[in-house]
Amino acid sequence: MKKYLIVILFFCYGINYSYSQRVTIKNIESKLVTHQGVEFIGELKDKNNDLYKFQNWKNLGLIHQEGKVYMLSNLNFNIVNNSFVSRIDRNKMFVFKNSLIDSVVINKHIFKNVNNYFYEVLSEKESYMFLKKYDINYKEGKINRMGGALGQPKTLLVLNYLVKSDDGFSKIELNKKSVIAFFEKNKEKLTNFVKEEHLSYKKEKDVKRILEYMLMDSTSNI
DSSP: OOSOEEEEEESSSSOOTTSEEEEEESOHHHHTTTTSSOOOOEEEEEOOOOOBSSSSSOOOEEEEETTEEEEESSEEEETTTTEEEEEOSSSEEEEEOGGGOSEEEETTEEEEEETTEEEEEEEEETTEEEEEEEEEEEEOOOBOTTTOOBOOOEEEEEEEEEEEETTEEEEEOSSHHHHHHHTGGGHHHHHHHHHHHTOOTTOHHHHHHHHHHHHHSTTOOO
8 A cells, every 4th residue: 555544542431642562554455454553443445435524535533442442543433334444545545343342532522432433522411412313314326307307316415413321312492492391391501501691592502502501400390
């Protein structure tokens, strides 16, 4: 391979830059797949046109696995396959196996493995997590009026928001009706907080603040 994948192996879960070992992988097929120097397994695939979370590949990524942290400079999140990918060159990618990864941080975006499916964690408090789920919808291509041929289908990004608790997942949408219904038993406290802080039910960052405030107090039943 002309380009090398540089991986920094940390021995502590909390990142300790002063106590680390640098591993240079010159041949990803032989090194990563056969466990020589790195404990992750995945598979080498040809480049595809799937949707990715980040527009380019110059992303600082930290992969957490069993108390160790691996740093990569070219990590991305494949929305279509719900997987993390490192680009080897223009034509090849290495796809990491989800079941071997606990969590991933890319450009300060945190993803956690929940039942071998990755969600972006927007907020976490005790037993609650506010999660963003990346989904896709396929839209059929348009029919060419001249030749009658069907065009290529489009892949569209769909974002879903969930609150995970000990009782499971609850869906919440970025609108007033959904957020108020979520805290129906404590609606007055919610509406007062939103009014006082000049928050919007339609903005992700504001709904994050609402959930953190409401879930921080044990008297806020949902």
